[in-house]
Amino acid sequence: MAAIPALFTSPPSIRDALTTHTSDSQDETVKVCQPFLSGQEPGTRNAYGIPHLSRDRHIKFLQTQLGELPGAFKAMDPGRPWIFYWCLAALTLLGEDVVSYRERLIRTVRPMQNEGGGFAGGFGQDSHLATTYAIVLSLALVGGDDAFEVVDRKSMWRWLGSLKQPNGGFQMAVGGEEDVRGAYCAAVIISLLNIPLDLPTDSAAYSAGHTDLLSGLGEWISRCQTYEGGVSAKPGTEAHGAYAFCALGCLSILDSPHRAVPRYLDVPRLISWISSRQNAPEGGFSGRTNKLVDGCYCHWVGGCWPLIQASLGGLQEGPKAEDVNNDAAAEEAGDHSLFSREGMIRYILCCCQDTSKRGGLRDKPSAYSDAYHTCYVLSGLSSVQHKWTLNVARTDPSVERTDKWSVSPFKEGGQQVFDEEDRIRTTHPVFVIPQQKAEDMLSYFSAKTGF
Numbered sequence: 001m002a003a004i005p006a007l008f009t010s011p012p013s014i015r016d017a018l019t020t021h022t023s024d025s026q027d028e029t030v031k032v033c034q035p036f037l038s039g040q041e042p043g044t045r046n047a048y049g050i051p052h053l054s055r056d057r058h059i060k061f062l063q064t065q066l067g068e069l070p071g072a073f074k075a076m077d078p079g080r081p082w083i084f085y086w087c088l089a090a091l092t093l094l095g096e097d098v099v100s101y102r103e104r105l106i107r108t109v110r111p112m113q114n115e116g117g118g119f120a121g122g123f124g125q126d127s128h129l130a131t132t133y134a135i136v137l138s139l140a141l142v143g144g145d146d147a148f149e150v151v152d153r154k155s156m157w158r159w160l161g162s163l164k165q166p167n168g169g170f171q172m173a174v175g176g177e178e179d180v181r182g183a184y185c186a187a188v189i190i191s192l193l194n195i196p197l198d199l200p201t202d203s204a205a206y207s208a209g210h211t212d213l214l215s216g217l218g219e220w221i222s223r224c225q226t227y228e229g230g231v232s233a234k235p236g237t238e239a240h241g242a243y244a245f246c247a248l249g250c251l252s253i254l255d256s257p258h259r260a261v262p263r264y265l266d267v268p269r270l271i272s273w274i275s276s277r278q279n280a281p282e283g284g285f286s287g288r289t290n291k292l293v294d295g296c297y298c299h300w301v302g303g304c305w306p307l308i309q310a311s312l313g314g315l316q317e318g319p320k321a322e323d324v325n326n327d328a329a330a331e332e333a334g335d336h337s338l339f340s341r342e343g344m345i346r347y348i349l350c351c352c353q354d355t356s357k358r359g360g361l362r363d364k365p366s367a368y369s370d371a372y373h374t375c376y377v378l379s380g381l382s383s384v385q386h387k388w389t390l391n392v393a394r395t396d397p398s399v400e401r402t403d404k405w406s407v408s409p410f411k412e413g414g415q416q417v418f419d420e421e422d423r424i425r426t427t428h429p430v431f432v433i434p435q436q437k438a439e440d441m442l443s444y445f446s447a448k449t450g451f
């Protein structure tokens, strides 16, 4: 077995002498992670001292999560739509076919749609952007015309118009909080459902001079970048990784990332902040300054990298078929990363897996696995195992909502610390569902004129 680099097994070599509650929790986290990182925990490891992916256990865990709540797929609890998305997305990443859930999903989410547009978490509740986002993505994951037809696009358009604010941003619900989650969820929904952009004339944003659902949104996001370089929920609050992802995802829908991201964000300062989120020896990411690593940030922070890379790199030719397994070609193409892929892979496979019978993935070794972390740790794993390249930028951003991306296995200097059997499926860097599923939904709705 190759030696595990000291970077991932030893305490950090530079430390602040001041002891605080924060430094104590950080020390404690390193202590909790160290045995998992350095191979002292039982279990088979590969040549790099990294455990394999417990694929079957994670699949069983997700199946249980989908079915376990009383009256499987009954729509009562406002968080249910998230469970659908997290489990269906994670099962898909693990290579499972989720089409068999189509009928159950359709039956369950249909009553969650309100006549006034959008979906609520439960029957009789108000529509919410997060719930609607989770349901639209879930419908895309199971796919098929019957699933797509569940959505009432006309009332969705009216409802989105009522969430759009005079300052360009989106409220999460009518009268609710306006934040960058709203900007991202709305942009994803508008894009995948091909919602006409003309603002309903009774929208408050229309009265303020906007004519378009997406106008002023980039400017609003711009106001969320903080003095640290990261992105906050709304102007004037603390930067957090989840919001950096939402901002980059939203901007990549407004226009191609190499145009939209530098137009609205100070990219060098954002890169500096995102880079500072990766910790050693843990290898994972924190969500904000002076906080702890957490597996879900492998997506919220780790998932920023492909979008940053696309913002910097501009258009590139797709990988040639003969180059995909050619390390020399990959190296020549400049496959170097702005972060430690190895560190991220080590954190995920060593620290985030519950390898007991329970299965599932988690925040850190001291936490229980759950559907949310399983989804986002796996999304991060997929992202770090692959390379996404922006091939063709849209020519008319006012009509087209996406670009053409290609994906290939990531090779860095020929070294890959995980085994091929532990590679999982790809997920689109903006929509966080497989590219084909996003394209199927988009082309279904693009074929419609008007509603």
Ligand code: FPP
Binding pocket: 130, 181, 184, 185, 240, 242, 243, 246, 286, 287, 288, 291, 292, 294
């Ligand atoms: C802090 O939690 C977490 C936040 C401030 C952001 C939460 C938002 C998301 C996870 C994603 C939202 C995105 C969409 C698309 C709805 P904490 O204080 O428990 O964690 P921390 O110590 O790691 O910051």
Ligand code: K
Binding pocket: 287, 294
């Ligand atoms: K956390």
Ligand code: ZN
Binding pocket: 294, 295, 296, 297, 363, 373
């Ligand atoms: Zn978490």
